[in-house]
Amino acid sequence: MNARLTPWLFLMPAILIYGIFGAYPIFQTFAISLTDQVGVAEPGTFVGLQNYVTLIQDEYFLNALKHTGIWVIAFLIVPNSLAITIALLVKQTFWGASLIKTVFFLPLALSFAIVGVVWGWIYEPDVGLLDQLLIALGLEGLIVEWLGPDAATYSVIAAAAWRQTAFATVVFLAGLSAIPQELIEAAKVDGGTRRQIFFRITLPLLKPASTIAVSSALIHALLATEIVLTMTEGGPFGSSEVVGYRMYMETFWNYKFGYGAAIGVIVTLMTATMVVPYVRRMAKAQERDWS
């Protein structure tokens, strides 16, 4: 084997499969977004940036964009702060910790389809698990129409946050375990209070874990397609639509491929900006490894 060729021979299968079925489609999506293609049968004609111009005036899209914004903000805060709390609590409990961990990790094993189905039923008026629970606790006053026009977006977010929290908990627990116990002990010896140790030692050292948890939350919030699809199909009356779901609808229900592709491009660009810090960190770590 030629020494210069060998690495590329090993990389070949990955490059071929991803190249044909992954990378080439990415470029095609950009190209299609500049056409008015309808359906698969025939290529559309070139319309320049027309699709994008239409998009920024499209009420449906702007509505979905607004909801995506809500998703992003909620996803940054809710799952991550819950997960840090859980991780710290689990770390300090010595009995039953592994059983309790399993409970928190469990949603990771479930697909969005199942999460959607289960939570759709949890939110069902009157007979749903949530209403029944609130009734049993004597909290009927809190009941709203969970999947109605006013609350649907938030309810779907809560369902997705359930799963995202599981992921973030894994990440933060790993991050906490990576902090050498000696550092905490040194801080104690130095006279740090519990609060000081948390804010001045633990939290800064959790930065790598936080980068991961935050990147993941951002990406899931931006894409949130499958769960919306399974729980509400964007309804009622578009009250829970998000851009990712809009793309799916425009393409595979309305067959506006060109238009759908334009939304796909926008989603991709938004994602790209979110992951820059993460990719940078990986690059640095790898260069260190290889030098």
Added chain:
Amino acid sequence: MAHVTISQVIKNYGAVRAIKGIDVDIEDGEFVALVGPSGCGKTTLLRMIAGLEDISGGTIEIGGKVVNGLQPKARDIAMVFQNYALYPHMKVADNMSFSMQLAGASKGEIKAKVEDAARILNLEPYLDRYPRELSGGQRQRVAMGRAIVRNPKVFLFDEPLSNLDAKLRVSMRAEIKSLHQRLGTTAVYVTHDQIEAMTMADKIVVMSEGRIEQVGTPLDLYDEPANLFVAAFIGSPSMNLLEGQVCDGGVRFADGTVLALSGTEGFETGRPVIAGIRPDTFELAERGLAVQVNVTEPTGAETQVVGQIGNTPVTCLMRERISGRYGDVLHVLPQGPVHLFDPETRLRLGTARAAIVN
């Protein structure tokens, strides 16, 4: 068994020249140590002999055949790695015989060779174990067994003892040396530990910054270091190096003390020199060099005195039990050779001896 000839070998990493044209002749059956501080190029040179690094210039011959373009497997060499590089998923026997399996040797042949090697290395009870179930010393032996099984022309060792604790290192040192004497295979041994090199090698190659400083037998290097680098590198504790000037009948040091020497007659008066004196040659004297003591470190058999002569730090190894404290002054005189070096070229000019002072 084979002769290894390294001629004008160069290694470039991009624009950096790591090996700057090296010539070494290794006789058939010789045990040669490549020694030097980290980054001196000794490991790179070994890996070039092994075929793990390309050769940027010059040639390497093994058994009279230029091996520059050959893959490692075609060079008929075996290598013992610093971290042993045992295959973690293979039992000891498989680790030792992997090369034979790849070469398609018969089962019977493999078994015989593995058992031979295991007997030589006292590894017979461990053939069915995984590397993780062995101690450091045993792993080290398996790594050597893997090399022996191949019956190569040349053994290459890359700091094989550096991961063992001090005690084990000493006993493995003796074991490798006796193994070499028994098998008689040419061996190239890389180490940064000069004691290892001194005790094991027939011939030592001292390297620094990609160049050879000196080649010779261990005692040659000790008795007649070619330059300041070798003088300071070989021997422990290191040779004391004192700046001074040749004067009538000896050398005058910076603090004004004169050390009377015989053998300086050939040098012109006033010539700056660096005098190299081994720590163990000092003996207490009534007059002589004044050592200001920093600490004394008794080891039982001898006492190591760390202090300074003028502003130059010195170490003296004394047979007497001395209990000096910080600030005490001891007078000492060298009772062995005093090497004189040129401060400019850093080469050894000659060796003088302390004159008998009445």
Added chain:
Amino acid sequence: MTDMTTHLSAPRGAAIDRGSLRERIEEPLMRGGQIALLLLLALVFFLPVLGTLLTSVRTIPDITQNGAWALPSSYEWGNLGRAFVEMLPYLRASVIITLPSVAGTLLVSMMAGYALSRMRFQGRIWMFLVIVSLSFVPIHTQLIPVFRLMSDLGLHDTFIAQIIVHIMRQIPFAVLIMTNFFNTVPGELREAGRIDGASEWTIFRRIYVPVARPALSALIVLEFTWIWNDLLWGLVLTQGAGKKPVTVGILSFEGEYEIAWNMVASGAVVAAIPTLVVFLAFQKHFIRGMTMGSVKG
């Protein structure tokens, strides 16, 4: 021990006693509070799963009369059996799609990871960064052209199309994991292999693949779960029931039973069982895999 050090290091005076007293009361109180909070959170987290399990083995009259949170008045295991029979074609499709996808992903990514981690070549870092970045590419940029490409190739509504697409989607993450893992394997092993006379492929197959077992088990568990749980490709690339994975199946199941909650719950349980079992059995591998790559969720 901690108490003693506090005493010793605190300045003398009345304040010491008050401080340590406070600590003595506060400490157990806080601990108790922490444990209670943790248990409460765990309960809230577990309620959806618990509710689903309960409902799946009840009858509709039992649910409407006694409320969703009562213990079943009778255990209707038949619900699960019925759901299983109905989901069988979807489960079968999921198995046929998932297993080759996982195997393919592993093979391809191990090879690429080995090259990236162990070989020095021009463009290595660049290649690695491209792969890391690709693991973030949203499915949305690929859906349309892949759908079109598969139709053009006559692969629409086939298992092979789904398998290829899953392998493609998993390559970046899996290569990342394998690269990182191989980075931790001493390079000396490869050199020892070269000296022992092994070719690059032999070194890969007989040394690095076996050594990678811990990483592989983690990756298998993760990839199995992710590929099994995919929904969008299953929706987009299939037409008839026979080729649809179980994630699509649960949706049509839900549509079919609408308010027969016990059946919907049974369907969800049946659809979730494979990944749940894998997760519970190999939780350690799963978590290790996630923290090794820590990209997806």
